[in-house]
Amino acid sequence: MENCQRVSxxxxxxxxxxxxxxxxxxxACDPAVKYRNYAVNVFNESLFAESKENGALxxxxxxxxxxxxxxxxxxxxxxxxxxxxxxxxxxxxDATSTRIVILAVNHVPFEMPRIEVLYYxxxxxxxxxxxxxxxxxxxxxxxxxxxxxxxxxxxxDTPSFFVTNDHGFNLTDWRREYEEKYxxxxxxxxxxxxxxDKVQEAVRWLQMPSGLVEFNELPGSFWIAQAKSxxxxxxxxxxxxxxxxxGQTMLSVDNGEPITAVWxxxxxxxxxxxxxVIVGIDSDPESKNMxxxxxxxxxxxxxxxxxxxxxxxxxxxxRIESKSTRTGFVISVAESYGVRYSHSSIELPPxxxxxxxxxxxxxxxxxxxxxxxxxxxxxGVDDKKMSRVLVSGQYERGFLDCNLRRxxxxxxxxxxxxxxxxxxxxxxxxxxxxxxx
Numbered sequence: 001m002e003n004c005q006r007v008s009x010x011x012x013x014x015x016x017x018x019x020x021x022x023x024x025x026x027x028a029c030d031p032a033v034k035y036r037n038y039a040v041n042v043f044n045e046s047l048f049a050e051s052k053e054n055g056a057l058x059x060x061x062x063x064x065x066x067x068x069x070x071x072x073x074x075x076x077x078x079x080x081x082x083x084x085x086x087x088x089x090x091x092x093x094d095a096t097s098t099r100i101v102i103l104a105v106n107h108v109p110f111e112m113p114r115i116e117v118l119y120y121x122x123x124x125x126x127x128x129x130x131x132x133x134x135x136x137x138x139x140x141x142x143x144x145x146x147x148x149x150x151x152x153x154x155x156x157d158t159p160s161f162f163v164t165n166d167h168g169f170n171l172t173d174w175r176r177e178y179e180e181k182y183x184x185x186x187x188x189x190x191x192x193x194x195x196x197d198k199v200q201e202a203v204r205w206l207q208m209p210s211g212l213v214e215f216n217e218l219p220g221s222f223w224i225a226q227a228k229s230x231x232x233x234x235x236x237x238x239x240x241x242x243x244x245x246x247g248q249t250m251l252s253v254d255n256g257e258p259i260t261a262v263w264x265x266x267x268x269x270x271x272x273x274x275x276x277v278i279v280g281i282d283s284d285p286e287s288k289n290m291x292x293x294x295x296x297x298x299x300x301x302x303x304x305x306x307x308x309x310x311x312x313x314x315x316x317x318x319r320i321e322s323k324s325t326r327t328g329f330v331i332s333v334a335e336s337y338g339v340r341y342s343h344s345s346i347e348l349p350p351x352x353x354x355x356x357x358x359x360x361x362x363x364x365x366x367x368x369x370x371x372x373x374x375x376x377x378x379x380g381v382d383d384k385k386m387s388r389v390l391v392s393g394q395y396e397r398g399f400l401d402c403n404l405r406r407x408x409x410x411x412x413x414x415x416x417x418x419x420x421x422x423x424x425x426x427x428x429x430x431x432x433x434x435x436x437x
Contacts, residue, residue, distance in 0.1 A: 001369055004391070004402035009069035010058040013392035013399055015085045015143065015280075015375040019100055022122055023062040025377060025390050027069065028083035028104060030055025033394060034308040036082065036107055039142060039166045039208065039227075041180045042305040049109035054081045057104065057118070057127060060390070062379055065401055070125065074118060077129035081116070082107040085143035085375075089152075089159040098123065101157050105141045106132075112170070113141035115192070117158050130156055137190045137199040140165040143211045143375075151261070153194040154254040160194045162202065162222075164209040183207065183228050189266070196261035197253040203235060203266045211375075213283040213290060222266065223290060225278040232274065232281075232290070232334060235266035274359055276330055277301075280376040284387065290334040291389050291404075293376040296364075301327040301372065308395060326367030331376070331389065331404065333360045362404045372396055 013029040032055065035048035060069040074081065081104075089101035100120040107113050115133040120126070147160040168186025169176040179186050189203040189212065207228035215221040220237030247260045276294035283290045295301050304327060365371075374394035381387050382403075391400040 001365060001400070001402075003363065003404065004370075004400045005066055006370065006398045007060060007066060007069060007401050008398045009060075010056075010071070010399065011397045012055075012395065013058070013374065014083065014394055016377045016390045016392040016399065017086050017088050018062070018282075018377040018379045018390065019088050020380060022100075023379075024122070025060035025062055025069075025379065026086060026088065026102065026120075027058040027060065027390075027392055027399060028055065028086040029058055029392075030082045030084070030107075032082055033084075034305070034311075037305045037309070037394075038107075038140065038171065040302050040305050041167075041176070042302065042309050043171070044309060045109055045171075047309075048082075055083050056081070057083065057086065057102070059120075059125070060399075060401075062388075069399075072120070072125070072127040075126065075128045077116070080106075080108050083116075084113075085141070085164075087144045087146040087161060089146045089157065090148050099157075101146075101159065102127075103144050103146055103159075103161055105138075105144050105163070112136070113138045115141075115144065115161075115163070117156070131158070133158075133192065133197075135190075135192070135199040137201065138163060138165070139170040140167040140187070142166040143209070145212050145214075147191070148214060149193075151193050151195045151259075154252070156254075158194045161192050162212060163190050163192065163199075164188075164206075164211065165190065166208050166210070166227075168204075185229070189224065191264050193261045193263070195252040195254060195259055196248070196250055198261065200263045202264045210279050211281040213281055216285060216288060220264065221269075223281070223283075225281040225292065227277045227279060227295075230274050230276050230278065232272040232278070232292075233268055234270035234272075236269045238265045238267050272334060272359065274332070274334070276332070279373055280391075282376050282378045282389075284378045284381065287381055287387075288335070289378075289387070291376055291378050291387065292332045292334060293373040293391055294330045294332065295327060295373060296330050297327040297367075304372065304395065326371040328365050328367035328371050329363075329373040329391070330361060330365075331363035331391065331402065333362055333387070333404070335360075363402065370396055370400060 010029040012033045013027045015028045032051040036043045057072045058069040083104045085105040087103045102118045104116045106116045117130040119128040141163045143164045145162045149160045151160045165188045185205045185207045187206040191202040192199045207226045210225045210227045212222045212224045252259045277298045280293040372395040375392040377390045379388040387404040
């Protein structure tokens with residue numbers, strides 16, 4: 001993997017995020033993940049409860065490529081910690097980076113997932129527990145994204161956030177079996193308002209959402225990656241059209257002042273098929289590109305998850321890994337420009353007509369060295385126009401630090417084009433595929 005290097009330290013990492021101001025990467029890792037891979041319905045709650053080792057967050061200094069990541073111990077937290085998704089608050093009230101607010105989805109045996117609010121102090125490399133947020137709406141929580149909404153807790157700086165439920169029914173519901181067997185679009189996206197301390201559903205009928213990013217060209221809009229449908233879907237917030245229908249007046253939990261909590265109601269406006277099982281997504285606010293990591297062999301990945309669940313705990317781990325099924329991974333870049341709504345009153349920037357959606361395959365690997373991707377984080381673009389990304393691996397030792405560059409011969413060739421008025425995808429030419437590994 002000449003464009004990627006494996007970074008040592010953590011293992012079994014399910015998610016990764018980057019704090020760009022301080023050039024830090026954060027990873028959520030848990031050795032007990034083989035007992036609780038709920039996304040593919042491979043789990044054993046009894047073995048999960050008996051697991052003695054907690055998960056942890058790890059920090060990686062992007063200014064020192066290839067250096068080992070450091071494990072963080074959560075001070076003031078005594079319960080079980082098994083994270084699957086993390087997010088970093090976009091800002092704090094004092095506009096400094098001395099304290100970073102981190103949100104983590106925590107899975108507790110025989111209980112619903114919950115959200116842990118943590119503080120990271122960079123100067124001391126100190127991670128401190130602040131509080132836990134629970135809700136019945138987190139029944140199948142997997143990934144999380146802090147919102148840029150101004151509704152931020154006025155005392156502890158907890159941001160509002162979105163949580164993806166990768167299934168529509170919890171583990172004890174008999175309908176979960178049918179949802180999994182027939183790939184029913186029953187999953188959802190929920191929204192937590194930090195000042196109201198309440199959760200409501202924002203989107204339903206999704207197919208295993210694996211992440212979302214904000215679409216900066218349209219305020220209140222998001223791209224949602226769906227693993228089972230293999231697509232990126234653009235959702236716009238209808239409250240920008242009629243906010244009076246989505247507001248709820250109440251007293252805030254932070255200072256008791258009257259507030260109007262505005263609940264997002266997201267509507268699908270565009271779809272970009274990728275033909276791959278997307279397991280991670282992130283965006284670069286400067287280039288406005290989205291980076292995706294996908295699982296090209298889904299059936300093989302599910303088989304690998306079952307192998308890890310059924311393996312003898314006393315067997316040698318190296319031997320097991322050498323004999324396990326390998327599934328590979330694909331890194332791609334998606335770009336999207338311009339929107340024209342023939343049925344919406346949303347005001348758009350001038351000279352925007354039609355949507356051009358490009359999807360480039362950047363890296364394709366057979367899995368011989370790294371094969372179970374679970375998340376991706378964009379770390380910015382350097383002076384040489386190379387994008388840097390971090391890739392976490394659910395059943396891997398370490399993670400990847402990769403540099404991506406789009407080949408020059410891709411710049412002037414036609415790519416995938418989507419016409420929103422027709423509502424279908426037209427393939428003018430196949431996307432140019434370039435393999436780096």
